[in-house]
Ligand SMILES: Nc1ncnc2c1ncn2[C@@H]1O[C@H](COP(=O)(O)OP(=O)(O)O)[C@@H](O)[C@H]1O
């Protein structure tokens with residue numbers, strides 16, 4: 001239930017604009033990788049290439065290869081909907097369906113993929129997914145109430161439950177704590193630690209302490225200037241990136257000299 005991600009010479013475009021250039025990276029299964037770097041350097045853009053979400057923007061396209069284990073998700077004939085089932089995504093702002101019940105929110109991704117479930121199987125999946133998202137105990141007595149009644153931190157864990165309900169191999173998170181208070185942030189960080197036992201997790205964060213706390217490996221992205229493409233400057237063990245990076249740009253960034 002966890003796959004290796006490999007990007008080979010990935011260029012990411014919005015129309016003619018080359019937003020991210022020449023990314024090569026190999027991410028091991030059952031690890032947490034953090035992407036850090038200044039705003040606008042292409043972290044979100046690159047992340048969204050890993051589940052073919054990038055191309056939903058008109059004119060947006062990708063060159064190069066992204067492999068899950070040995071399969072290139074950009075090979076002709078691959079259905080992007082299937083890719084998004086294998087590679088789930090959690091966004092910056094928790095986005096549960098507001099009028100839908102907690103239970104139906106968990107099942108939403110499953111239903112979008114056109115699968116059917118008996119009500120007993122659905123109950124089991126709801127409990128398993130909410131347990132996996134560390135939310136079950138808090139919501140088990142109000143599964144039929146709307147998702148919008150939860151706190152921001154709970155809503156984000158609900159979105160994580162919705163993501164894991166479809167049994168992905170990889171979970172992408174784009175600044176999942178940026179809209180949350182410190183306590184909820186810690187709850188999500190604890191959860192990320194647990195998720196890596198089963199999934200390959202890639203998280204974008206602007207919070208370097210968070211990257212240092214939750215990730216095994218860190219990728220530093222940077223841009224040379226406005227209108228220039230972002231590059232993956234350095235990718236290594238998190239400990240090394242924060243204590244003894246190889247690249248001067250990484251060192252300047254993690255030591256707070258810029259960005
Ligand atoms: N929908 C879009 N259309 C055109 N350009 C975009 C779009 N989204 C992002 N960009 C551009 O792509 C570059 C990288 O942005 P982004 O991936 O959001 O950076 P980050 O997540 O690191 O802050 C920026 O120059 C940004 O303006």
Ligand SMILES: [Mg+2]
Nearest residue numbers: 043044045204
């Ligand atoms: Mg971003």
